[in-house]
Amino acid sequence: VPSAPRTARERGRAELTREILDIARRHLADQGAAALSLRAIARELGMVSSAVYRYVPSRDDLLTALIVEAYATVGQAAEDADDAAPQQDPLARYLAIAHATRDWAVAHPHEWALIFGSPVPGYRAPVDTIDPAARIPLRLLQILADSPRRRRRTRDLPESVAADLRSLAEQTGSPLDDELLLRAVAAWVQLVGLVSFELFGHLNNVIHSYREHFDAQIRGTAADLGLVPRPTRAT
Amino acid sequence: VPSAPRTARERGRAELTREILDIARRHLADQGAAALSLRAIARELGMVSSAVYRYVPSRDDLLTALIVEAYATVGQAAEDADDAAPQQDPLARYLAIAHATRDWAVAHPHEWALIFGSPVPGYRAPVDTIDPAARIPLRLLQILADSPRRRRRTRDLPESVAADLRSLAEQTGSPLDDELLLRAVAAWVQLVGLVSFELFGHLNNVIHSYREHFDAQIRGTAADLGLVPRPTRAT
DNA sequence: TGTACATCAGTGAACGCGCGTTCACTGATGTAC
DNA sequence: TGTACATCAGTGAACGCGCGTTCACTGATGTAC
Numbered sequence: 001v002p003s004a005p006r007t008a009r010e011r012g013r014a015e016l017t018r019e020i021l022d023i024a025r026r027h028l029a030d031q032g033a034a035a036l037s038l039r040a041i042a043r044e045l046g047m048v049s050s051a052v053y054r055y056v057p058s059r060d061d062l063l064t065a066l067i068v069e070a071y072a073t074v075g076q077a078a079e080d081a082d083d084a085a086p087q088q089d090p091l092a093r094y095l096a097i098a099h100a101t102r103d104w105a106v107a108h109p110h111e112w113a114l115i116f117g118s119p120v121p122g123y124r125a126p127v128d129t130i131d132p133a134a135r136i137p138l139r140l141l142q143i144l145a146d147s148p149r150r151r152r153r154t155r156d157l158p159e160s161v162a163a164d165l166r167s168l169a170e171q172t173g174s175p176l177d178d179e180l181l182l183r184a185v186a187a188w189v190q191l192v193g194l195v196s197f198e199l200f201g202h203l204n205n206v207i208h209s210y211r212e213h214f215d216a217q218i219r220g221t222a223a224d225l226g227l228v229p230r231p232t233r234a235t
Numbered sequence: 236v237p238s239a240p241r242t243a244r245e246r247g248r249a250e251l252t253r254e255i256l257d258i259a260r261r262h263l264a265d266q267g268a269a270a271l272s273l274r275a276i277a278r279e280l281g282m283v284s285s286a287v288y289r290y291v292p293s294r295d296d297l298l299t300a301l302i303v304e305a306y307a308t309v310g311q312a313a314e315d316a317d318d319a320a321p322q323q324d325p326l327a328r329y330l331a332i333a334h335a336t337r338d339w340a341v342a343h344p345h346e347w348a349l350i351f352g353s354p355v356p357g358y359r360a361p362v363d364t365i366d367p368a369a370r371i372p373l374r375l376l377q378i379l380a381d382s383p384r385r386r387r388r389t390r391d392l393p394e395s396v397a398a399d400l401r402s403l404a405e406q407t408g409s410p411l412d413d414e415l416l417l418r419a420v421a422a423w424v425q426l427v428g429l430v431s432f433e434l435f436g437h438l439n440n441v442i443h444s445y446r447e448h449f450d451a452q453i454r455g456t457a458a459d460l461g462l463v464p465r466p467t468r469a470t
Numbered sequence: 471t472g473t474a475c476a477t478c479a480g481t482g483a484a485c486g487c488g489c490g491t492t493c494a495c496t497g498a499t500g501t502a503c
Numbered sequence: 504t505g506t507a508c509a510t511c512a513g514t515g516a517a518c519g520c521g522c523g524t525t526c527a528c529t530g531a532t533g534t535a536c
Contacts (some may be wrong), residue, residue, distance in 0.1 A: 009511075016512090032353075034269065039489065050491075051513045059490065102288035117350025118267075119435055130242035130440070161451050168441055169501060184454055185442075186425065192437070193428025200354055203425070205365070205421075206403055217421055218398050224459065244478075244532060245529075251479090274522065286480045294523065 017055050019045065024062055025069070032110045033120055036063065063120065067129055070111040074104045082139055089230040090147035091222050097139055098191055098218045102211075105195045112199055116192055137188045141174050144184055147227055154179045162235030180225070189219050194218075252290050254280065259297055260304070267345045268355055271298065298355065302364055305346040310370030312339045317374055322463040325382035326457050332374055333453045334427055337446075342428045347434055351427055372423045376409050381421055384464055389414045415460070422456050428452075 023041050038059050042049040047182040054106050058060045081100030085093045105112040115133070119125070157165070157178055168174070176184065194217055197203050207213045256274050275295050277284040291297045316335035320328045350368070354360070382406065392400070392413055400416040402410070404462040428453055432438050433445050442448045 012512085037489065038491090047512095048514055049489095050515080051490075054512055068326065075294075075308075105500085111355035116435070116437075118348035151464040155451075155455070157451055158444070158447045161447045164442050164444055167487065182451060182455065185438075185448075186455065189432055189452075190421065190425060192432070193424040195293060196431070197424055197427070200351070201360065202351070202368075207399050209393070209399055212393045212396045213399060213420075216390075216392055216417060217424075220390070220417065220421065242533065273524090282479095283481055284522095285482080285526085289479055367493085382534065430514075 004200075013055070016045075017207060018053065020055050020062075021065065021069075023064060028114065029065055029108060029110050033066075033114045033127050038062070038206055044086070053059040060101070064126055064128065065123065066111075067115055068132055070127060071132035071135070072107070074101060074108075074111075074115075075132055076098075077101070077104045078136045080140060082143075082147065086230065088147075089114045090143050091105075091219075091229045093143050094222050094227050095218060097136065097143075099215070101136060102195050102198075102214055105199060114193065116196055117200070134193075135188065137184075138172060140188055140191075141176065142171055143227070144180055145175055149180070150226055152179060152226070157182070182223055187225060190217070191220055238260055245351070248290070251280075255287065255290050255297075255469070256300065256304075259301060263301055263349065264343060264345055267388070268298065268301075268349045275296070299361055299363065301346075302350055302360065303367055305350045305371070306364060306367035308369055309336060309339045309346075310348075310367055312336070313371045314374060317378075322381075326380050326454075326462040326464045328378050329375070329457050329460075329462050330370065330453060332378075332449070334369060335421075336426060337430050337433075338407075339436060344434050347430065352435070353433055356397065371426075372419075373407060375423055375426075376411065376419055378408055380410055381462065382460075384415070386462055387414060387461070388397075392417070418460055422460060425452070425456055 014147075020041055023044050024036060027040060030070055032036045036059070038052050038056065039049045042052045043050075067076050078097045081096040085096040088094070114120070154177060162178050165178045168181060168185075170177060174181065174219075194214055198214070203210070203213075254402075255276055258279050259271060262271055262275060271294070273291065275285050276282045277287045283338075293308060302365070313332045316331040317328050321333040322328070337368045349355070389412060396417075397413055400413045403420075404416060409416065429449055433442075438445070
């Protein structure tokens with residue numbers, strides 16, 4: 001962990017590094033990941049293309065940084081929305097996370113495609129992306145854990161699936177039973193799937209009120225998960 | 236509709252056209268859509284690159300053909316599986332379609348990514364892709380329509396969502412009510428979402444028994460949809 | 471059946487464009503004595 | 504405070520690669536009389 005930059009060199013380096021990331025982020029947002037090019041970034045900086053290599057080891061590393069950043073920002077948006085919701089109202093929290101995620105995606109479609117679309121050809125996600133990618137699903141698990149649970153009939157799951165779910169529970173310290181864990185995974189898949197369907201055009205000509213449809217679907221799942229709204233008291 | 240080819244020229248043309256599509260399909264399967272190149276195809280054919288333009292108007296048209304083909308083959312696989320299932324058993328039909336879809340995707344990951352991943356940059360899907368893309372979801376609607384329905388409490392949906400669903404019912408001639416239509420859309424999103432999560436690596440380190448997990452999730456949704464297994468009679 | 475003409479497949483060259491990455495270098499900035 | 508040396512940012516040229524698409528052309532195949 002380096003301390004605050006001192007020398008002019010260090011300050012310049014920090015600033016240029018930031019600037020490169022800014023430009024890369026903008027190019028990604030405008031054109032998508034495939035169009036991301038170190039030469040284009042250099043051009044915009046008024047530098048020669050090889051100079052960028054003083055700041056970025058390779059195009060793949062830059063892409064990795066953008067992926068991590070995308071996961072981090074959408075995760076942050078979701079967490080902020082969750083924190084701003086009434087903590088005793090699991091339904092409100094669930095809706096807050098879902099809508100914050102969708103709102104971010106609608107505002108940053110190429111970033112969304114980068115992290116949830118088809119993997120970039122020839123690119124393999126490094127370990128750094130695992131933790132930031134887990135932020136939203138972890139919150140979903142927490143909401144379920146914080147929420148009052150009614151007993152439900154548990155199905156018989158194959159041993160292999162139950163093992164995967166037990167291991168998930170251990171890794172996340174979740175108190176949920178297999179049935180709820182399975183539904184939690186489904187909820188996460190649904191959240192991402194709904195947003196991707198919208199952004200990738202798979203609901204063209206079918207759904208027009210995207211936000212309302214999304215809301216209805218998410219509420220349906222919340223009900224299936226047993227998340228109930230806090231009782232409103234009449235005044 | 237041209238009749239069966241007669242002249243040597245026509246036969247040659249038909250064969251080469253087929254060959255180009257074969258090679259394109261193979262390149263797509265091996266390397267993904269981004270790596271698809273007319274020059275590479277020409278090279279493999281032992282032709283000069285410009286010759287390919289006698290058979291294919293442009294790279295985008297070739298890509299469109301591959302997209303349509305991918306939708307058609309996965310749709311066909313799903314329909315075949317449905318047709319092979321006992322028609323009076325909606326659960327069996329639902330499972331058959333789901334697994335056929337997943338099996339195809341696992342066998343053709345790049346094709347799957349082409350149709351359900353992020354849209355290819357700079358490419359806009361033409362109208363030709365709409366019909367083939369609708370085959371599987373249409374089957375899902377049919378299964379639900381063919382299946383005995385129990386009354387369920389319908390939620391209050393916003394007018395805009397209800398309108399979208401009514402219009403969907405009209406376009407598909409479906410007798411389902413809003414609640415079931417909404418759940419049918421959710422089921423379709425889930426099916427694609429689960430497969431994409433598996434193929435795109437979003438369940439890495441979480442789920443290992445993909446097939447069993449998929450099966451469990453699909454069965455859960457089938458139960459929520461009210462699809463019941465046909466009662467087995469003891470012999 | 472034979473000839474004149476039209477069709478069309480495939481060639482070869484070119485246009486114009488882009489990219490990631492390496493490497494020897496100059497000159498400015500920073501550091502140690 | 505001043506000098507010698509080390510560090511490092513940015514240059515410019517190059518390597519080696521790829522792509523889609525157009526266009527004038529030759530020569531083979533097909534067709535109409």
